[in-house]
Amino acid sequence: xxxxxxxxxxxxxxxxxxxxxxxxxxxxxxxxxxxxxxxxxxxxxxxxxxxxxxxxxxxxxxxxxxxxxxxxxxxxxxxxxxxxxxxxxxxxxxxxxxxxxxxxxxxxxxxxxxxxxxxxxxxxxxxxxxxxxxxxxxxxxxxxxxxxxxxxxxxxxxxxxxxxxxxxxxxxxxxxxxxxxxxxxxxxxxxxxxxxxxxxxxxxxxxxxxxxxxxxxxxxxxxxxxxxxxxxxxxxxxxxxxxxxxxxxxxxxxxxxxxxxxxxxxxxxxxxxxxxxxxxxxxxxxxxxxxxxxxxxxxx
Amino acid sequence: xxxxxxxxxxxxxxxxxxxxxxxxxxxxxxxxxxxxxxxxxxxxxxxxxxxxxxxxxxxxxxxxxxxxxxxxxxxxxxxxxxxxxxxxxxxxxxxxxxxxxxxxxxxxxxxxxxxxxxxxxxxxxxxxxxxxxxxxxxxxxxxxxxxxxxxxxxxxxxxxxxxxxxxxxxxxxxxxxxxxxxxxxxxxxxxxxxxxxxxxxxxxxxxxxxxxxxxxxxxxxxxxxxxxxxxxxxxxxxxxxxxxxxxxxxxxxxxxxxxxxxxxxxxxxxxxxxxxxxxxxxxxxxxxxxxxxxxxxxxx
Numbered sequence: 001x002x003x004x005x006x007x008x009x010x011x012x013x014x015x016x017x018x019x020x021x022x023x024x025x026x027x028x029x030x031x032x033x034x035x036x037x038x039x040x041x042x043x044x045x046x047x048x049x050x051x052x053x054x055x056x057x058x059x060x061x062x063x064x065x066x067x068x069x070x071x072x073x074x075x076x077x078x079x080x081x082x083x084x085x086x087x088x089x090x091x092x093x094x095x096x097x098x099x100x101x102x103x104x105x106x107x108x109x110x111x112x113x114x115x116x117x118x119x120x121x122x123x124x125x126x127x128x129x130x131x132x133x134x135x136x137x138x139x140x141x142x143x144x145x146x147x148x149x150x151x152x153x154x155x156x157x158x159x160x161x162x163x164x165x166x167x168x169x170x171x172x173x174x175x176x177x178x179x180x181x182x183x184x185x186x187x188x189x190x191x192x193x194x195x196x197x198x199x200x201x202x203x204x205x206x207x208x209x210x211x212x213x214x215x216x217x218x219x220x221x222x223x224x225x226x227x228x229x230x231x232x233x234x235x236x237x238x239x240x241x242x243x244x245x246x247x248x249x250x251x252x253x254x255x256x257x258x259x260x261x262x263x264x265x266x267x268x269x270x271x272x273x274x275x276x277x278x279x280x281x282x283x284x285x286x287x288x289x290x291x292x293x294x295x296x297x298x299x300x
Numbered sequence: 301x302x303x304x305x306x307x308x309x310x311x312x313x314x315x316x317x318x319x320x321x322x323x324x325x326x327x328x329x330x331x332x333x334x335x336x337x338x339x340x341x342x343x344x345x346x347x348x349x350x351x352x353x354x355x356x357x358x359x360x361x362x363x364x365x366x367x368x369x370x371x372x373x374x375x376x377x378x379x380x381x382x383x384x385x386x387x388x389x390x391x392x393x394x395x396x397x398x399x400x401x402x403x404x405x406x407x408x409x410x411x412x413x414x415x416x417x418x419x420x421x422x423x424x425x426x427x428x429x430x431x432x433x434x435x436x437x438x439x440x441x442x443x444x445x446x447x448x449x450x451x452x453x454x455x456x457x458x459x460x461x462x463x464x465x466x467x468x469x470x471x472x473x474x475x476x477x478x479x480x481x482x483x484x485x486x487x488x489x490x491x492x493x494x495x496x497x498x499x500x501x502x503x504x505x506x507x508x509x510x511x512x513x514x515x516x517x518x519x520x521x522x523x524x525x526x527x528x529x530x531x532x533x534x535x536x537x538x539x540x541x542x543x544x545x546x547x548x549x550x551x552x553x554x555x556x557x558x559x560x561x562x563x564x565x566x567x568x569x570x571x572x573x574x575x576x577x578x579x580x581x582x583x584x585x586x587x588x589x590x591x592x593x594x595x596x597x598x599x600x
Contacts, residue, residue: 013379014342038372039339042314062404068372072338075364079313093404100400104362104393106441141406 002027002150002202004225005297006266007043011231011245012065014038015270019294020065023227024049025148025204027130033057033073034146034206040069041076047295051077052084056125058132059090060208061143067094071101078109085112089124089134091142092117118144127151135219137210140244145207145219153177155195162194200224202300205260209267211241212250217258224300226260227292229267234281248278252285262300266292302327302450302502304525305597306566307343311531311545312365314338315570319594320365323527324349325448325504327430333357333373334446334506340369341376347595351377352384356425358432359390360508361443367394371401378409385412389424389434391442392417418444427451435519437510440544445507445519453477455495462494500524502600505560509567511541512550517558524600526555527592530565533572534581548578552585562600566592 003026008019020037024044031053033040044051051073059067067090074086088094095115102109116124118134125132129151134144153176162172167181167189175181176198181189205220206227220226231245240247246254248265255263263286268275275291282289290298303326308319320337324344331353333340344351351373359367367390374386388394395415402409416424418434425432429451434444453476462472467481467489475481476498481489505520506527520526531545540547546554548565555563563586568575575591582589590598 013376014345038369039342042339045314062401063407064372064375064401064405068368068375069338072364072368075368076313091404093400097397097400097404100393100397101362101364104391104397104441105364107363141404 001299002148002204002224003297003299004204004227004264005047005049006264006292006294007040007047007049008035008037009266009268009292009294010065011267011269012063013270016273018268018270019043020068021267022069023206023292024054025206027148027150027204030055030127030130032132032148035060035066035208036068036070036073037065038068038072041073043294044073051080052082054086055084056087056132057089058134058146059088059094060145060206061139061141062091062093063141063209066209070094071098074098074109074113075105075107077111078107082111085114087114087116087125089116089118089132091144092119135216137208137216138213138244139209139211143208143210145205145210145216147206147219147223148204150201150203152199152201154198154201155191156198157195165189165194167194204300207254209244210246211244212246212254214254214257216254220254220258220260223258223260225262225264225298226255226258227264227266228254230265230278230282231267231269233272233277248281249285252282252289255286255289261288262298263289264292264298265289301599302448302504302524303597303599304504304527304564305347305349306564306592306594307340307347307349308335308337309566309568309592309594310365311567311569312363313570316573318568318570319343320368321567322369323506323592324354325506327448327450327504330355330427330430332432332448335360335366335508336368336370336373337365338368338372341373343594344373351380352382354386355384356387356432357389358434358446358506359388359394360445360506361439361441362391362394363441363509366509370394371398374398374409374413375405375407377411378407382411385414387414387416387425389416389418389432391444392419435516437508437516438513438544439509439511443508443510445505445510445516447506447519447523448504450501450503452499452501454498454501455491456498457495465489465494467494504600507554509544510546511544512546512554514554514557516554520554520558520560523558523560525562525564525598526558526560527564527566528554529567530578530582531567531569533577548581549585552582552589555582555586555589561588562598563589564592564598565589
């Protein structure tokens with residue numbers, strides 16, 4: 001299972017009861033927080049997301065609308081007596097900011113906070129059932145996108161064929177991961193004789209705040225779901241570019257070129273009260289687009 | 301005119317849709333922000349307080365529930381193109397935190413932010429019509445209370461008497477401030493012959509987060525309005541003391557001993573959903589008590 005719940009979909013200036021960027025990514029039993037603008041802990045409360053479930057936090061960049069809510073969230077977790085560790089992935093300077101804020105408050109978090117500075121592209125978390133990688137995007141300051149990949153067996157066992165070839169059930173798990181089976185007599189049972197293609201692993205790509213940049217395409221290629229920022233409508237492309245942001249049309253262009261299954265767009269400028277045109281413009285380029293709306297969970 | 305609008309009345313952990321501490325003090329045409337917990341800028345929006353009107357900000361101490369919303373507020377003021385200066389009074393380390401957060405975001409505020417570190421008790425702002433002083437309170441970390449005093453003439457002219465004694469109207473302003481008038485011939489017209497007692501200047505005292513401490517009494521003495529924290533009900537006095545906080549009864553005791561006109565209590569622990577007992581307990585000691593409720597303006 002892979003799902004993304006939007007807690008904030010607005011750009012820097014809060015407006016029209018829209019909040020700055022924050023999302024919760026759920027992958028099977030794991031819960032990740034991606035960016036954490038001011039008020040994220042309240043939004044989590046509002047949408048019944050339990051703070052205690054979050055194990056990993058990813059911060060794309062150090063503009064306030066993507067992290068000002070983090071210190072409050074961490075402090076509240078501490079006040080609630082959390083003991084379970086948190087892994088935090090962010091630009092290096094965030095550690096100094098957090099350390100200073102805890103220090104002046106004479107506060108020690110009761111749980112281990114493992115800080116992982118983002119310094120180069122590649123895999124940053126690798127667990128049995130998922131991996132997370134980061135990639136650099138082009139914004140006014142250092143900024144990172146994240147890709148969350150499920151890791152699950154890509155072959156499905158055909159029980160009749162497996163029985164016919166006398167593969168013991170103790171080997172089934174390895175069959176699912178594509179291995180051939182060798183009998184006691186040394187005969188090789190080819191994997192494809194006893195399995196078929198399994199369900200595709202799902203993936204979610206979050207490309208953070210970025211100018212239109214085709215280098216992103218390969219990073220988010222074939223994702224089940226892509227979040228791409230769309231701060232402005234297409235008539236303000238020049239302003240978008242000047243501010244290292246994108247239009248809805250540009251977001252949809254990346255989605256199309258990257259062959260993703262579905263696109264959600266967000267980070268709307270506070271100059272827009274109504275968002276319908278964002279969806280309309282994006283759909284003209286990439287049909288399977290939805291607005292990233294606060295409180296909505298997008299499942300893939 | 302002196303009024304206080306409550307934007308947040310809860311202690312550290314947000315709960316029951318109550319927010320961390322923030323208040324707007326209005327003194328004639330001046331607007332001051334006192335403390336600025338996370339979400340203060342949203343609360344200002346909700347209660348129609350224009351960010352642009354705030355000229356001075358006072359931060360009592362560096363526990364997050366009293367300042368985590370400040371950087372977001374300042375950043376938003378900048379995004380809105382504010383040019384008018386802000387005077388910020390706070391413990392010295394807040395400057396480093398703000399500077400670091402602006403620096404990592406590669407952001408420069410378009411308005412002058414004058415930082416005034418709080419280091420000793422006394423008058424910190426003195427203008428024609430008001431003055432603000434700070435006083436040290438006893439909390440787990442360095443913490444400051446603030447007192448806002450209107451400055452206005454304390455004598456009212458009796459026009460008939462003034463005419464009778466031939467005091468020229470050009471001297472009236474000085475009469476209001478208690479001066480005697482000397483005639484061309486050298487005769488002294490005593491102030492009290494031509495004036496009477498004017499309206500009393502109003503004052504607001506904010507004693508921040510504090511343990512029960514009778515040294516506060518002289519600092520808030522005779523205030524028109526006192527805000528005193530009341531984190532717990534009286535049955536949890538031991539816990540309050542251990543955490544450098546107060547009970548409702550203790551808050552009311554300070555109000556009574558300081559002979560203030562009116563008391564508002566706040567900073568309620570998130571363990572309490574209903575607040576009725578806070579008011580009840582306080583009124584047993586000091587009748588003119590009200591709960592500091594979010595969105596409510598208390599005029600004196």
